[in-house]
Amino acid sequence: MAAKAPIPVYTQLNDLYNNLGTTVDHATRWNNLAEEFEKRFGRKPAYIARAPGRVNLIGEHIDYCLFGVLPAAVERDILIAIAPRAHDVPGHTVADNLLPKYTRAAFAPSHNHNEPSDSAVRAEPWHLEINPAELRWESYVKAGYYGVLNQYFTPGSPVPVDLLVTGSVPAGSGLSSSAAMVVASTLAFLAVNGKLEPNLTNVGSKINKGELVQLAVRNETRVGVNSGGMDQAASVMCDASSALYISFFPTLSATPVALPHGAVFVCANSLVVSDKAASAKFQYNLRVVETLAAARALALRLGVMVGPKEAITLREVLGRHVGEKEGEEISVEKLEEALVKLSQEVEGLRPATSADGQLGVKLDEMIALTGLDTATFDELYFSRFQVEATYFQLYKRAKHVYDEALRVLQFRKICIGGGSLEQLGDLMNASQKSCAEVYECSCPELDQLTTLAREAGAIGSRLTGAGWGGCTVSLVPEAQVESFIAKVRDSYGPYKGLEGDKLSEVIFATKPSSGACVYKFERRNVERSNQLCSRQGCMP
Structure with missing residues (x-):
């Protein structure tokens, strides 16, 4: 291993x-x-x-929910x-x-x-x-x-x-x-x-x-x-020959996944800088809190047992709902079946659309959905994560996580089973749509760049990484890589006129x-x- x-x-x-x-x-x-x-x-x-x-080829914003990813x-x-x-x-x-x-x-x-005294939290020896x-x-x-x-x-x-x-x-x-x-x-x-x-x-x-x-x-x-x-x-x-299927539940494990012959991935920088640390309170860390609150709310709806001060994840809710034994992992086949089922159960978290078109809930509504009092909710989540939001999108975040986790397993199955590049591309395109519309971690430049990539010959294209800027990854037939890069250069405004090293700094093909x-x-x-x-x- x-x-x-x-x-x-x-x-x-x-x-x-x-x-x-x-x-x-x-x-x-x-x-x-x-x-x-x-x-x-x-x-x-x-x-x-x-x-x-x-x-990351597929599987965005699901690792901290303990679902497997494929980078x-x-x-x-x-x-x-x-x-x-x-x-x-x-x-x-x-x-x-x-x-x-x-x-x-x-x-x-x-x-x-x-x-420190016996009652004190043991301090770290170095600072x-x-x-x-x-x-x-x-x-x-x-x-x-x-x-x-x-x-x-x-x-x-x-x-x-x-x-x-x-x-x-x-x-x-x-x-x-x-x-x-x-x-x-x-x-x-x-x-x-x-x-x-x-x-x-x-x-x-x-x-x-x-x-x-x-x-x-x-x-x-x-x-x-x-x-x-x-x-x-x-x-x-x-390693230098494969992608990696990384699972975080019940413990960290990683297995190589060979990519189909002729698969080349092209990374293209949108040139929108995403500072994950600086924007965490209303982007990355907010999504973490939304998924954790969604998990507890869903567990309450499904009758899944959760400890009074347990920050349960969406993966753990799934496992307990289907009777997974502690410390063990159900088979990939059963996990796929459970993901389909839980994606349907998440519909129970969909709120009535408010007057301003939101599918989210306000803070007091979110706390009520989790079954916690305000002090316990603050201790479980807000003491760990600084967040800032008016509406909290529990339904949309849980929907993306379960659907994206299923796409990862399907992508892995296609690679192992010798499926087509077109099948992989379809999953990448569906992932981008979900990232943009459901998890809301894309941005106009990433949306434009993925669209231009498909028009330039990409079989599939999606954002990669946390989003809100940064890079896209596109699946391109090996024989078309050079022409693909040239077409994207000519159609994406910030790339026009770039040549040589300057072009290769912003768009480049890569193998593992x-x-x-x-x-x-x-x-x-x-x-x-x-x-x-x-x-x-x-x-x-």
Whole structure:
């Protein structure tokens, strides 16, 4: 199982490059990063951590409801070069970025030496200042560091480090640049502190991919994003030959899904930047609260038992309604049947349309539908998520989740059974319609771009990622990729006139890439690496 596999730690460059996919620019980027690190800090890095972005083929906004999704890692990634620094405050970090618009940052964690009383909530032993309301680029580096400190240094002290970041995943594009940054940061700090490989003080300990995903999910909450785990799981656990079916219930699991022959996915950036953290209270986090409230309201209607202070999810409501045993998962066939049934049961949450055309309910109505009092509702949901809304769309959110979860299973079945690209395209188009009209996470530019993509020859096209901007993903026959990109360039206003590298920055074809990894610089391999470098033009 992918979740149990160890994090790859490479010491041979050719092994690393052979597992990164098809892009020919890997050697140049890694070499430039290593050389620039040495220029800025006066020594070679000890490690380079890599985490790719991801494209979600289908299954939007259902991971935090504990339903399975189907993403693939892309070749675009975040790289972090890192090395320990002698004679400094424990844990002190100097963080630099290859992009000149990002200024150098220096920070050090503070150690909480106060022992809480027995009645107090146990405080975390380490603290790093991160302001989610005013995020800087290094906030995501700090977020990755935070979890490493509090999970691996109780007791103990981290080494002081220098690090240098570069990335090719466009920010705010829906390709999970923030998750890739947090995963890469988490990996970099684990590696430089000797936590990835067994050693004299770390005997027999070796973090696996599933543990890294869970740690990275917790870390990203430090920047105000409550993620369901899809982004991190795809970045960590994908391989270079398949998409990944990721299930979150009853525990995290991931299985490769081979894509049909001739399937190429083209990512196109709408150039509308979606800042998930800054807009969370009325977009992403609001949707989380709406799905949780919908789950409790639906459970009450169906007579499903729920704990008095349990934040039950829509997946758990389904399981209990069909008699699923605790800790077990029903078969895929039974899950499909249950999704069809629950999609019909959700109609019971549809409110009478109000005078202003809303299908939502106001706050007091939502609380009443869940059967909770105001204080308990606030404790369960509003204490965890900052949200802002006049109407809460419980019916529409639950409807999308159950229908989208069914589309994921159908997509997976078509891939496994050798179905047609047209069948996959139909599911992608239905997903986009639901995202736009039911979950309301699209935007005019994404709607336009998916329409233009179909007119340019895409078999299917949909938004990918949280939405409200960012990228689309289109299924395009392999032989038509170049003509498809040219047609989209000529028809989508922001792309007109773009050529070469500027065009490839905003629209590009991708095949699945391998997941997160670490390259370790070892002295005994320097001469061998230099020889390889002279032949391949890669880093020393």
